[in-house]
Amino acid sequence: MTDAVVFERVTFEYPGAAHAVLDDVSLRLPEGSFVLATGPTGGGKSTLLRAINGLVPHFSGGRFSGRVLTASRDTRMFKPRDMADAVAFVPQDPAASFVLDRVEDELAYGMENLGTPVAHMRRRIEEAVDLLGIDSLRRRSVRALSGGERQRVAIAAALAAGPRVLVLDEPTSQLDPQGAEDVLAALARLVHDLGMTVVAAEHRLERIASFADVVVGCLPGRVIVGRPAEVFDRLASGPPVTVVGRALGWSPAPLSVRDARRHAAATSLRRSQEARPAAGPPVLRARSVAAGYDGTEVLTGVDLVLGAGERVALMGRNGSGKTTLLRLLAGVLPPSRGSVRTAVGPPRTGVDVALCPQEPESVLFCSTVAEEISSTVAGRPDVDPRRFIREFGLADAADVHPRDLSAGRRLLVAAAAMVATGAPVLLLDEPTRGLDPEAKAALTGFLAGFAARGGTSMFATHDVELAAAAASRVVMLAGGEVIADGAPEDVLGDSAVFAPQMTRVFGAGWLTPSQVIAAASS
Amino acid sequence: MSVHPGAWVVWAFCAGLVAMLTTNPFYLLPLVGVSWLVYSARRIPGPSARSFRMFLTFALVALVLRSGLVLFGTLDAGNLAAAALEGLRLGTLLVVFGTFNSVADPYGVLRLAPRRFYEVGLASALALAFAPRMIAAVTRVRDAQRLRGIHISRMRMLPALAVPVLENGMEDALVLAESMDARGHGRGRRSRYRPLPWTVASSIVATAAMTALAIFLIAAINDVGGLVPSMLPPAWPGAESILVASVCLLAVPALSPKGDSP
Numbered sequence: 002m003t004d005a006v007v008f009e010r011v012t013f014e015y016p017g018a019a020h021a022v023l024d025d026v027s028l029r030l031p032e033g034s035f036v037l038a039t040g041p042t043g044g045g046k047s048t049l050l051r052a053i054n055g056l057v058p059h060f061s062g063g064r065f066s067g068r069v070l071t072a073s074r075d076t077r078m079f080k081p082r083d084m085a086d087a088v089a090f091v092p093q094d095p096a097a098s099f100v101l102d103r104v105e106d107e108l109a110y111g112m113e114n115l116g117t118p119v120a121h122m123r124r125r126i127e128e129a130v131d132l133l134g135i136d137s138l139r140r141r142s143v144r145a146l147s148g149g150e151r152q153r154v155a156i157a158a159a160l161a162a163g164p165r166v167l168v169l170d171e172p173t174s175q176l177d178p179q180g181a182e183d184v185l186a187a188l189a190r191l192v193h194d195l196g197m198t199v200v201a202a203e204h205r206l207e208r209i210a211s212f213a214d215v216v217v218g219c220l221p222g223r224v225i226v227g228r229p230a231e232v233f234d235r236l237a238s239g240p241p242v243t244v245v246g247r248a249l250g251w252s253p254a255p256l257s258v259r260d261a262r263r264h265a266a267a268t269s270l271r272r273s274q275e276a277r278p279a280a281g282p283p284v285l286r287a288r289s290v291a292a293g294y295d296g297t298e299v300l301t302g303v304d305l306v307l308g309a310g311e312r313v314a315l316m317g318r319n320g321s322g323k324t325t326l327l328r329l330l331a332g333v334l335p336p337s338r339g340s341v342r343t344a345v346g347p348p349r350t351g352v353d354v355a356l357c358p359q360e361p362e363s364v365l366f367c368s369t370v371a372e373e374i375s376s377t378v379a380g381r382p383d384v385d386p387r388r389f390i391r392e393f394g395l396a397d398a399a400d401v402h403p404r405d406l407s408a409g410r411r412l413l414v415a416a417a418a419m420v421a422t423g424a425p426v427l428l429l430d431e432p433t434r435g436l437d438p439e440a441k442a443a444l445t446g447f448l449a450g451f452a453a454r455g456g457t458s459m460f461a462t463h464d465v466e467l468a469a470a471a472a473s474r475v476v477m478l479a480g481g482e483v484i485a486d487g488a489p490e491d492v493l494g495d496s497a498v499f500a501p502q503m504t505r506v507f508g509a510g511w512l513t514p515s516q517v518i519a520a521a522s523s
Numbered sequence: 524m525s526v527h528p529g530a531w532v533v534w535a536f537c538a539g540l541v542a543m544l545t546t547n548p549f550y551l552l553p554l555v556g557v558s559w560l561v562y563s564a565r566r567i568p569g570p571s572a573r574s575f576r577m578f579l580t581f582a583l584v585a586l587v588l589r590s591g592l593v594l595f596g597t598l599d600a601g602n603l604a605a606a607a608l609e610g611l612r613l614g615t616l617l618v619v620f621g622t623f624n625s626v627a628d629p630y631g632v633l634r635l636a637p638r639r640f641y642e643v644g645l646a647s648a649l650a651l652a653f654a655p656r657m658i659a660a661v662t663r664v665r666d667a668q669r670l671r672g673i674h675i676s677r678m679r680m681l682p683a684l685a686v687p688v689l690e691n692g693m694e695d696a697l698v699l700a701e702s703m704d705a706r707g708h709g710r711g712r713r714s715r716y717r718p719l720p721w722t723v724a725s726s727i728v729a730t731a732a733m734t735a736l737a738i739f740l741i742a743a744i745n746d747v748g749g750l751v752p753s754m755l756p757p758a759w760p761g762a763e764s765i766l767v768a769s770v771c772l773l774a775v776p777a778l779s780p781k782g783d784s785p
Binding site: 054092094098100106110112113122352355356363364404421 | 628660663664666667668669670671672673682683684685686687690691694695697698699700701702703704705706707708709710711713714715716717
């Protein structure tokens with residue numbers, strides 16, 4: 002089999018950087034394989050992906066040595082646009098990458114540049130539209146789409162250009178569990194049926210691991226390439242089933258729920274009685290609230306009570322109204338019917354409730370983390386900003402520019418700046434986008450600490466495993482209403498789509514790897 | 524029936540030039556009305572409607588600023604009236620441009636540009652994308668900062684709005700430039716998916732607009748019709764009915780019913 006992508010002794014350093022982000026990397030990715038790139042933030046995943054079609058170094062600048070051959074073309078000789086017929090690239094934030102206004106024109110854009118005959122274009126667009134399930138969107142404006150819809154359109158536009166190699170940076174980060182499963186299955190079909198090579202970077206390994214043929218593990222200064230089980234072992238990471246399998250000595254460590262079930266049958270777990278602390282007094286109450294935009298109702302009637310010390314995961318498919326509900330609870334969006342009340346009155350934005358927006362970058366404007374927190378507490382001399390820096394574990398980064406931090410820590414800075422308002426309720430809108438496991442652990446730790454101090458948090462997320470690990474309660478939205486509300490093991494365990502891997506393997510009541518490992522060794 | 528982006532370019536060019544040729548309010552005010560009619564009848568639904576309102580605001584600001592500037596010079600009724608009329612001309616131009624922006628898909632117009640102008644095309648695409656994204660970003664950042672008790676109304680807090688908007692704007696522009704290149708923008712060959720047909724309506728719109736411009740040019744060359752009325756001393760300017768009628772020719776696009784989006 003020939004190789005679709007070859008790196009030969011590639012070393013690359015961004016302009017002004019102290020260290021090379023790729024250091025003497027050599028690897029071969031065989032044609033027709035599904036490649037997963039994973040590793041911590043800062044490990045060089047994105048750089049590696051962007052080197053495949055020459056965006057690195059043609060757009061990044063910096064020092065580049067060695068060579069990259071993609072579809073037998075040397076990226077030093079070919080610019081990204083000269084590779085466009087062979088490689089398609091879907092960046093992490095598809096919203097910023099759209100060129101034209103209408104979805105259908107956006108799908109045709111790449112083919113127009115390649116001079117594809119019109120008859121071929123029509124057929125390819127039909128295929129891409131069917132594969133991604135976006136037929137209903139074709140006449141819409143790309144600017145009016147939800148995050149998940151944009152992600153599908155961006156992938157369809159890349160596919161329509163008919164590449165041999167498809168490179169995707171976190172292609173499912175904004176998709177709900179079912180949507181992500183569908184997109185990954187569609188990509189796997191292209192690999193199997195058409196021999197396309199797919200290279201995807203992902204942090205959430207639980208869905209993608211079973212599709213991957215090859216895993217590229219990117220660590221700072223080191224890249225490991227091999228079969229999934231082998232690379233996960235060496236990285237000491239992997240989806241929850243792999244982590245549990247490794248801890249319990251299952252050999253080979255399973256990659257899918259199906260593999261894990263065979264071992265699980267022979268494993269006995271002793272259930273310990275963990276009493277979950279009861280929710281404190283109600284701090285925020287929504288009574289049959291409805292809201293919408295431009296005459297269409299997104300929420301039709303939601304009843305919800307948040308108690309002190311609760312950590313609530315807000316879940317539901319793309320477009321189910323999660324962001325709208327958070328905006329209602331924060332007092333940013335007035336309800337069209339019903340009411341939102343704290344113990345004393347309507348929620349005061351930034352006083353009773355803080356909301357951390359989807360892009361944490363949109364609130365950061367100071368040149369150090371410490372200033373960022375201080376600017377929130379300005380005018381309240383009785384509040385010590387250092388308290389929040391400590392609570393969020395940011396002490397070592399107090400004098401760092403927020404934009405020089407990893408995506409995960411930037412989120413913590415934005416959350417700290419919001420919590421510094423003193424609001425007892427913190428709402429987070431999809432905080433896990435682009436977070437590596439370490440950053441997710443930091444977020445989980447913070448939420449637990451915040452709850453222990455009596456704070457209430459609610460976070461919208463598509464990440465089932467995070468909800469299982471971090472939430473004390475799960476609220477599920479669908480069709481503008483709350484369709485399930487209760488303990489994670491009840492709400493998630495009862496769902497075919499939202500159940501975390503541990504529930505799928507060991508049955509109801511088991512949520513996280515650490516819980517299972519503790520029960521097996523006791 | 525749909526109107527070809529090229530016909531919209533002709534319309535905007537003619538209407539803009541007509542506005543440039545005169546400061547007479549009896550021609551400019553009907554032109555503003557005509558623009559409004561065309562906008563109402565043919566606007567593309569979506570964010571473009573917001574950008575029309577933005578241009579309308581700019582137009583009012585231009586009118587007020589131009590009239591206000593005279594306060595620094597000799598203040599008399601004649602100067603003030605002349606300045607107000609010049610402000611009106613500038614405002615009318617902005618309204619015409621705003622209308623063009625919301626009736627013709629700017630990206631559709633961009634694609635008419637010959638491929639050889641790669642850099643120009645790239646720069647215009649970035650510029651066209653910038654304005655609507657900035658408007659969206661300003662709203663988003665202002666809302667987010669309000670949530671931490673920072674109100675942008677005070678001048679001192681302007682960085683809290685400007686820094687994230689500009690930084691994210693720069694990052695977005697870079698992503699767009701990379702994306703365009705990675706998708707083959709600027710390669711030699713090119714084909715068109717669903718090329719828009721040059722319809723009968725397109726011909727009618729373009730012919731009517733060019734006729735209006737021709738009549739104004741003739742009037743300007745022969746110095747008739749009071750295109751640039753003297754305001755010393757200030758007096759109500761006169762107007763030729765044939766010139767007012769030719770301004771109305773620019774309303775032709777509003778007459779034909781809108782078919783598929785243009």
